[in-house]
Amino acid sequence: MRVFGIDCGTEITGFGVVDSDESGPLSRIVCRAAGAIRLPKSMSLPERLAQVHQTLCAELDRWQPEVVAIEEVFYSVNAKSALKLGQVRGVALLAAAQRNLPVAEYAPLSIKSSVVGYGLAKKEQVQFMVARLLDLPELPEPPDVADALAIAICHLHTAQTLALQGGRR
Template structure:
């Protein structure tokens, strides 16, 4: 299984590709790609959204994932920021849909719980655990890419659990 994780952001949208290799008894997580799509502040919002869309479509076509995993919308004190984030997220969902890919959505607490073991973990803790789980030589950068990898790992963990539950019935 190959999962394309997306961490939507208004300044940087992170992405990461994680593959589940190995056997059911000894799964192996492999990082295939990671990066961040830098959104130029000087450009208008429609131009930035088009950039995210184009870049994600290119990466999805390049990596041919089985599924796209995205963080669910969280509620923010600042309505304007939440609206902009929602627009970026909508573009990410559109890019996945245009590639004909299923989308899985996870709450931030669930992602952190799945990767770190603690739902209120800090960004640094997520980066550290992603590095460990994927056996990376360095902390994944930018932090948004680490979050995207964490989202992909969360989906793989969830899929493994569901498969094991189905096998035990």
């Protein structure tokens, strides 16, 4: 299964592509791609949203995932920031919908629990475990890329668990 993970942000949106490899005696997760869409503050919000959409569409077309995994909406103290983040998230969802890709959404606590084993883990812990699980030579940078890969890993773990239980996601 190929999963495209997206970590939405108003300054940096991270993405990562992971595959589950069942070919050997032990299943493993392989990183196929990872990147960051940097959104300069000098750009207007519509320009930023267009850049996110164009880049995600190009990457989705390039990697042909079976599913897109994205972080659920979380509540923020700053309503204006939450609204902007929601708009970036909407553009990501649109890119997936335009390609008829199913979207799986996960809460931040679930993602961190799945990857680190602790729902309140710090960004550095997520980066370390993502590098470890994917056998990467160095920590994924910026942290948004590690978060996107963590979201994709979370989906693979969840799908494997549901498959073992006889269900699907």
